[in-house]
Amino acid sequence: MGNLLEHMGIEKDRIHFSWISSAEATKFVDVVTEISNTVRAIGPNKKLVKDYS
Amino acid sequence: MDTCINKIREIALKLLENEEVEKVVGFANGTIPMATSPITIDSKQDVDKLVFNSTCGLNLANYIRNQKGKLAIVAKGCDSRNIVNHIVENQVKRDQVHIIGVPCQGMVDKKKIDALFDDDIIEFTEDGDTLKVKSNTKEETLSKKDFLRENCSLCQHRNPVLYDDLAGDLVEEQKLDNPYPDVDRIEAMDSDTKWQHFEDLLQNCIRCYACKNACPLCYCPTCFVDEAGPQWVGKGQNETDVSTFHFLRAFHCGGRCTDCGACVEACPMDINVRDFTRKLNKDSFEMFGWEAGMDITKRPPLDAYSPDDPNDFIK
Numbered sequence: 001m002g003n004l005l006e007h008m009g010i011e012k013d014r015i016h017f018s019w020i021s022s023a024e025a026t027k028f029v030d031v032v033t034e035i036s037n038t039v040r041a042i043g044p045n046k047k048l049v050k051d052y053s
Numbered sequence: 054m055d056t057c058i059n060k061i062r063e064i065a066l067k068l069l070e071n072e073e074v075e076k077v078v079g080f081a082n083g084t085i086p087m088a089t090s091p092i093t094i095d096s097k098q099d100v101d102k103l104v105f106n107s108t109c110g111l112n113l114a115n116y117i118r119n120q121k122g123k124l125a126i127v128a129k130g131c132d133s134r135n136i137v138n139h140i141v142e143n144q145v146k147r148d149q150v151h152i153i154g155v156p157c158q159g160m161v162d163k164k165k166i167d168a169l170f171d172d173d174i175i176e177f178t179e180d181g182d183t184l185k186v187k188s189n190t191k192e193e194t195l196s197k198k199d200f201l202r203e204n205c206s207l208c209q210h211r212n213p214v215l216y217d218d219l220a221g222d223l224v225e226e227q228k229l230d231n232p233y234p235d236v237d238r239i240e241a242m243d244s245d246t247k248w249q250h251f252e253d254l255l256q257n258c259i260r261c262y263a264c265k266n267a268c269p270l271c272y273c274p275t276c277f278v279d280e281a282g283p284q285w286v287g288k289g290q291n292e293t294d295v296s297t298f299h300f301l302r303a304f305h306c307g308g309r310c311t312d313c314g315a316c317v318e319a320c321p322m323d324i325n326v327r328d329f330t331r332k333l334n335k336d337s338f339e340m341f342g343w344e345a346g347m348d349i350t351k352r353p354p355l356d357a358y359s360p361d362d363p364n365d366f367i368k
Contacts, residue, residue, distance in 0.1 A: 010248075
């Protein structure tokens with residue numbers, strides 16, 4: 001699914017898959033931090049988003 | 054082709070006469086030239102209606118679900134692979150279908166031929182690789198291999214993979230170095246160009262759902278597009294809704310699509326919706342060595358777990 005989204009033109013770095021156990025709080029924090037940083041670097045997404053304005 | 058049509062009629066007649074099957078699903082001539090439509094016949098008198106030529110682009114596997122009795126079906130290479138899909142997905146039992154296999158030389162791209170003429174085509178005949186097309190103002194003799202549909206020119210399974218009778222000699226399969234040149238072309242683009250490509254592709258989509266109705270994979274009792282609670286996707290012409298529909302339709306075909314081209318054949322707006330499904334076909338092949346509908350004993354990759362499944366996308 002990630003590959004197809006990327007194929008359609010959604011940037012690869014917006015799509016993340018991870019496996020985190022409920023006991024792995026530190027891993028959760030690390031993953032979320034990493035995702036926020038990579039996504040922030042690409043900027044806001046305009047694709048597949050409805051414009052209600 | 055004529056010998057093949059005679060053979061199909063002969064087999065169909067025999068099956069109906071011996072009451073081995075209740076009905077035969079095949080192709081009949083359409084109401085306009087260069088068109089065929091699916092037909093179901095259940096009496097011997099109608100056997101002569103069956104035809105087979107290079108315009109039989111739809112996929113008959115769509116008509117064999119929810120059967121009580123036994124039926125016979127005329128199947129090209131791709132149709133037979135979709136029948137295998139149906140058997141694997143428990144939509145029909147193997148002993149309920151009698152498959153009349155037809156080795157296929159590819160189907161013609163009707164829109165490409167139409168584009169050569171300014172007015173309506175009034176006659177279409179073929180003899181081997183030669184097509185003769187006539188309109189009121191001109192007549193063209195074409196070579197069939199120049200006018201094959203894209204999926205047929207890239208097809209590597211022209212012979213039926215599963216059959217009970219064969220209505221012609223098996224044909225030589227194409228061996229392609231790269232069966233996915235179209236996918237590679239899109240993959241080489243950057244994200245924004247890809248997005249633009251698909252936006253341009255879908256700009257004419259009228260959401261008629263012909264692609265999903267022609268597709269033998271789309272048989273859910275309620276499609277996600279028709280679902281009202283929750284409503285997964287808006288029903289209008291909003292660009293995002295249109296892309297979402299096409300994206301999800303394609304994803305539901307992941308590891309199941311046989312690239313039969315029925316979706317493109319059915320599209321009234323000439324949208325090459327295969328641009329979506331082809332990517333999934335390529336991925337299935339590269340990641341799982343899988344081509345859909347080749348073997349009734351194997352489970353599709355998205356339906357089975359193996360420790361060897363690629364998982365490097367999980368971080």
